Amino acid sequence: MTTNFPVILGSGLVPFRRYRDGSGWRDWAALASDAALADAQIARAGIDMVIVANESDMLAMQLSPGPLLVDDIGLAGVPVMRVEAGGGSGGAALRAGVAQIMSGLARRVLLLGFEQAASHMPAATVRALYGLSFDADLEGWAGATATMLYALSVQDHMARFGTTMAQLARVSVKNHGNACLNPDAHSPLGLTVADVLASPMVSTPYRRLDCSLLSDGAAAVILAHPDAAPRRIDRPLTQITGSGCATDRARLGDRPAPGVFAGKQRAADRAYAMAGITDPARQIEVAEVYDSYTGAEVQGLEALRLAPPGGAVARLADGIYDRDGPLPVNLSGGLIGQGGAPGATGLAQVVAVSRLLEGRYHPGLQPARPLRRGLVDCHGGLASVTYTHVLERLEA
Numbered sequence: 001m002t003t004n005f006p007v008i009l010g011s012g013l014v015p016f017r018r019y020r021d022g023s024g025w026r027d028w029a030a031l032a033s034d035a036a037l038a039d040a041q042i043a044r045a046g047i048d049m050v051i052v053a054n055e056s057d058m059l060a061m062q063l064s065p066g067p068l069l070v071d072d073i074g075l076a077g078v079p080v081m082r083v084e085a086g087g088g089s090g091g092a093a094l095r096a097g098v099a100q101i102m103s104g105l106a107r108r109v110l111l112l113g114f115e116q117a118a119s120h121m122p123a124a125t126v127r128a129l130y131g132l133s134f135d136a137d138l139e140g141w142a143g144a145t146a147t148m149l150y151a152l153s154v155q156d157h158m159a160r161f162g163t164t165m166a167q168l169a170r171v172s173v174k175n176h177g178n179a180c181l182n183p184d185a186h187s188p189l190g191l192t193v194a195d196v197l198a199s200p201m202v203s204t205p206y207r208r209l210d211c212s213l214l215s216d217g218a219a220a221v222i223l224a225h226p227d228a229a230p231r232r233i234d235r236p237l238t239q240i241t242g243s244g245c246a247t248d249r250a251r252l253g254d255r256p257a258p259g260v261f262a263g264k265q266r267a268a269d270r271a272y273a274m275a276g277i278t279d280p281a282r283q284i285e286v287a288e289v290y291d292s293y294t295g296a297e298v299q300g301l302e303a304l305r306l307a308p309p310g311g312a313v314a315r316l317a318d319g320i321y322d323r324d325g326p327l328p329v330n331l332s333g334g335l336i337g338q339g340g341a342p343g344a345t346g347l348a349q350v351v352a353v354s355r356l357l358e359g360r361y362h363p364g365l366q367p368a369r370p371l372r373r374g375l376v377d378c379h380g381g382l383a384s385v386t387y388t389h390v391l392e393r394l395e396a
Helices: 025-040 065-072 089-103 123-131 136-140 146-161 165-179 193-198 262-275 294-303 312-317 342-357
Strands: 007-017 049-053 080-083 108-116 201-203 216-224 237-247 286-289 373-380 385-394
Touching: 007 025, 007 342, 025 065, 025 108, 025 216, 049 065, 049 089, 049 342, 065 080, 080 089, 089 108, 089 216, 089 237, 089 342, 089 373, 089 385, 108 342, 123 136, 123 146, 146 201, 146 294, 165 193, 165 294, 165 312, 216 342, 237 262, 237 342, 262 294, 262 373, 262 385, 286 294, 286 342, 294 312, 342 373, 342 385
Parallel strands: 049 080, 049 108, 286 373
Antiparallel strands: 007 216, 007 237, 108 216, 237 385, 373 385
């Protein structure tokens, strides 16, 4: 094992859905925690830190959920902290857990992300709240929505590189298609580019099928210092070998290149440097990339240096990022196919990539060839704050 980089002991996921069965975020958080502990094959007494991630107190209608959840899941007395970074909240939890372990403050950390974004309040109210995750004074209260701002950003990308709506639609086809093989996915659909282009316009160039869904759900991941990781003879483990975080200008209009995710590029470069990666497009073998919109995946692939500037759509057309391609992207379906529960999204990405590296993901989505290195990427706002992590398989 590499130095003191943390190892993933286990993980759990409550499928992303719109739950109408009377359950809520406290139920899902407990289920995800139980699943992660069972997967890790450790008892609750083995956890010495909990990090809770959720996007908004307004969605949960619960101030300070950390102590409440620690009590709910049978870990009262264990230290807890809560993190939030919009859609990047799960990534923020992962980075905080890495820091806890590498600093020596904790040996085994439970990361727990949740959101009740689909069933708790009307969709229009949730969209209005999301608008406040940008500059509330100058954008949110003026009526700007996330879709409007993402649309303006990708319009700049289209003007710079000639990207078309049909090229963006390939992301939706790919990710909804992957979701058809993921039993945990919210939106499994077999689509064509024509289907995407025929869906209702939301904010030019984005049509309904270019956009991710609001979802309920929870995810949990258990990290450990290598010395506190029980040896597994049944499967390999995954190690976090790179962690990067960076920000961009908060307001889109203040960015010199509004269609380029410059903060994401900085975060990725920091994660790559830590992991010793010099050629990410060749060395990364599988990735979960934040795709709140089809254009966000395209812009993200380029910022992560998995494609050259303006080159992601050509690689999409060539099948590079397909499930049988050399660099599968969003095998889970991503936010577009699997769903978007903001506090849980970044940790759900870890569930997918770690299991892919360990050879135990969903049948039909698990590549036949062994995978050694993967990437998870999520952000808050319009890539205003980004968390990028490199994961590597350890041999059993």
